[in-house]
Amino acid sequence: MGNRIFVAIDTPDLERARLLAQRVRHHVGGIKLGLEFFCAHGPAGVRAMEEIGLPVFLDLKLHDIPNTVAKAVQSLAPLAPAVLTVHASGGRAMLEDAKAAAHPSTKVVAVTMLTSLDDGDLAATGVSGSAHDHVLRLSDLAREAGLDGIVCSGAEVKSAHQAWPKGYFVVPGVRLADGAVGDQKRVVTPRAAIDAGASMLVIGRPITQAEDPDAAARAIVATL
Numbered sequence: 549m550g551n552r553i554f555v556a557i558d559t560p561d562l563e564r565a566r567l568l569a570q571r572v573r574h575h576v577g578g579i580k581l582g583l584e585f586f587c588a589h590g591p592a593g594v595r596a597m598e599e600i601g602l603p604v605f606l607d608l609k610l611h612d613i614p615n616t617v618a619k620a621v622q623s624l625a626p627l628a629p630a631v632l633t634v635h636a637s638g639g640r641a642m643l644e645d646a647k648a649a650a651h652p653s654t655k656v657v658a659v660t661m662l663t664s665l666d667d668g669d670l671a672a673t674g675v676s677g678s679a680h681d682h683v684l685r686l687s688d689l690a691r692e693a694g695l696d697g698i699v700c701s702g703a704e705v706k707s708a709h710q711a712w713p714k715g716y717f718v719v720p721g722v723r724l725a726d727g728a729v730g731d732q733k734r735v736v737t738p739r740a741a742i743d744a745g746a747s748m749l750v751i752g753r754p755i756t757q758a759e760d761p762d763a764a765a766r767a768i769v770a771t772l
C-alpha cells in the first residue's frame with residue numbers, strides 16, 4: 549500500500565510551493581493544491597507542480613449550478629488531476645454533471661461537511677441533526693450520483709466507509725495528539741483516521757509550518 553498522505557500546499561507563492569513539495573516528496577504520496585494556490589497561478593501553476601512527479605489533488609471545492617460546474621470541470625480536464633473536489637451540497641444533478649465532465653482518470657470526490665464546522669455551526673446554517681448524520685446523508689447522495697468518494701472528518705469515516713465499501717475517503721483535519729488545532733473543529737490523529745478506513749489523509753500545517761517539514765512528514769508516517 550502506497551503512502552496515503554497528501555500534503556496540502558496552501559500558499560500563493562509558487563517558489564515556496566515547489567520547495568515544500570520537493571522537501572517532503574519522499575514521505576508523502578501526493579500534493580494537494582487548493583484555492584489559495586490556484587487563484588494565484590491557475591493551470592500553469594498546476595503544470596509546474598506536476599513536474600515534481602507526485603500525483604496532484606486539485607482541491608477547488610466547486611459549488612454552483614450544474615452547467616457552470618460541468619463547464620469548469622471540463623476546463624480542468626486537460627490537467628487530469630488525480631483527485632478533484634466539488635461540494636456535495638450542490639445537489640445530485642451538479643454531482644452527476646461534474647463526474648461526466650471530468651477526465652476519466654480523475655477521482656471526483658464530494659466535500660460533505662467542512663472539518664472546520666461542528667454541530668453548532670451546522671444548526672446555524674439551518675440544518676438540524678448531527679454532523680455525523682449530515683455527512684452520511686451527503687455521502688449517500690455522492691454515491692448515488694456516481695462519484696468516486698467523499699471528503700469527511702475522521703469522526704465519520706468509519707460509518708461512511710461501512711455504508712459505501714468501494715468509496716474513496718479523503719480525511720483532512722488531521723492532527724497529532726499534541727498538535728495545534730487552529731481553525732479545525734473535527735480533528736483526529738493520522739493513525740485513527742487510517743484505522744477508521746481513510747483512503748487518503750490530507751495534512752497541511754502540521755507539515756508545512758513545521759521547522760523541518762521533511763522530518764515532520766517522516767514522523768507522521770512513523771505513526772501509521
Ligand SMILES: O=C(O)c1cc(=O)[nH]c(=O)n1[C@@H]1O[C@H](COP(=O)(O)O)[C@@H](O)[C@H]1O
Pocket residue numbers: 556558582607609633659661662663664699700720721722730732750751752753754
Ligand atoms: O477538501 C479539503 O481538502 C478539505 C475539506 C475539509 O472539510 N477540511 C479541510 O481542512 N480541507 C482542506 O484540508 C487542508 C487542511 O489543512 P491543515 O488544517 O493545515 O492540515 C486544507 O487545505 C483545507 O482546505
